[in-house]
Amino acid sequence: MMAATSDERTVMESTRANSEQNQVVDRLKMLYPMVNEEETPLPRSWSPKDKYNYIGLSQNNLRVHYKGFGKTHKDAASVRTTHSIPAACGLYYFEVKIVSKGRDGYMGIGLSAHGVNVNRLPGWDKHSYGYHGDDGHSFCSSGTGQPYGPTFTTGDVIGCGVNLVDNTAFYTKNGHHLGIAFTDLPPNLYPTVGLQTPGEVVDANFGQTPFVFDIGDMINELRVRTRLQIINYPTPDHGQGQWQAVLHKMVSTYLVHHGYCDTAEAFANSTGQVFEEDFNSIKNRQRILKLVLAGRMGEAIDLTSRLYPGLLERDANLMFALKCRQFVEMVNGSDSEVNFSSNDNQASVIQSTKAYTKLTNNGNIEEMNLNNSLNGTVAETHFINGQIENNDVDMEDNNTTSNINGVKNSSTNGYQYGNTNANGYKCQNGEDIDMEIDSANQNQQQNGTSGNMENSMTSTKCSKKQLCGGNKQAIEKMLEFGRQLYSQSIHLRQLYGKNAANKKMLQDAFSLLAYSNPWNSPVGWQLDPQERETVCARLNSAILESTNLPRRPPLEVAISHAQDLVRLMSSAGLGACGFAVVDNIIQY
Structure with a gap:
């Protein structure tokens, strides 16, 4: 050696x-x-x-x-x-x-x-x-x-x-x-x-x-x-069963908040509560949140607009957050806007970076990423002395197994869903939402791979994640969507002034285009399905608030208050706080 x-x-x-x-x-x-x-x-x-x-x-x-x-x-x-x-x-x-x-x-x-x-x-x-x-x-x-x-x-x-x-x-x-x-x-x-x-x-x-x-x-x-000291602490109950009733109500509202309709009704019946929740409202929220958790953001936005007219128009920042997430899902190939069932004209979005525009200190990252998108280019970027230097990445278009559909396959392919032959997603309530299976995967299933090592390797590589599923039409649609999203960000800034959170969302989303394999990049964390949960919770809270219900269930508020209280006592020098981990006590 x-x-x-x-x-x-x-x-x-x-x-x-x-x-x-x-x-x-x-x-x-x-x-x-x-x-x-x-x-x-x-x-x-x-x-x-x-x-x-x-x-x-x-x-x-x-x-x-x-x-x-x-x-x-x-x-x-x-x-x-x-x-x-x-x-x-x-x-x-x-x-x-x-x-x-x-x-x-x-x-x-x-x-x-x-x-x-x-x-x-x-x-x-x-x-x-x-x-x-x-x-x-x-x-x-x-x-x-x-x-x-x-x-x-x-x-x-x-x-x-x-x-x-x-x-x-x-x-x-x-x-x-x-x-x-x-x-x-x-x-x-x-x-x-x-x-x-x-x-x-x-x-x-x-x-x-x-x-x-x-x-x-x-x-x-x-x-x-x-x-045990916390659990056994005596709590005065001035009214018979008062605390028990309050706790039961907190649990019930938590289940309703997160859309566990049947469980909430069963819990209410078992604890002697009157269940007066609107089943249709819960089911509607369930439908929307399932779509978000499946990455089908376009459908989730449309359904929200139909079921809750004016909600997204009144909350421009929420709409922008949903659109940013939709752009990410387009890159991921999950959003229905780019999830085509045909693999015709598949090609890489990365053709050349020669038209890449260097920006001075007065430029901004949104414009840089949009310029990349407009020119159909992607480059790995480095900031040097206030400018952005490029490492050009030229992708060849051929039909070899090492270059599937015009996108070079890296040895590490970043995040992949558990089943590469079906775009199914597991939602929080345990139900599956089946997405369409692209024809490339269908062809693999029809042709079969048994007994042929070369075909098996080709099939494995074909199932790897590609930008927008590797579909040229989907890529063009994603780029056009990016242009609209950028225009929307400018409009919001003109109406409401600068918003650091919105700016970062847009930067992070557009930065995915700077990598030939965004799943295995410094900004690839956005493509993790768990990232959908944040925007999911935000949309759920907005829907609840629009129907005069609390944005957060009282149980979560109480837990947050307890955690803050423990931190305050800890900073005041109370040593027992070192063992008062609220989550652990709840699980006990």
């Missing part, structure tokens, strides 16, 4: 580093799901600024070594982490491995507040707490220690945990819990390590790698405790 070049090694190392970084982020999110690091960052390394000068740092500021004289206690030196422990952690834990105990092993591991003297070992001063290796004593804001645990030396792993629900701290040694060391802890403490004699070296693990101690059991215990 040939040795990797320096460039290849750099790429591999970069990929490995990114993978490791993602794993760290995922681990920390799993440990501390309620922490918002934009507001309260987690401790991830030792601070090169918040330390005594006898402390040396290395290995991404995770290794600490002593570089002082080590003659007396006045030579002690400590270092704190870059950030304090967020209350939203609920239970915070870190570990320190003793790489070398050095001359005497005068090491302290613990916690301290900001501003505590770093020319001391943790635990000796006020708002400072430490467990020392030379004698196994715990030090709580005092130079006098108390017997606590065993001594520790080279090779040992010492863990320090902070229970932010009870405001206590505990330690572990080589995976064994040593019991509670400190109580009544103040907030905003920093993980701290102190060394005192030459040769002492320790490594920290703030969650970058799995811990020696199984912290998961303690986290689960506190999670269950918090959940």
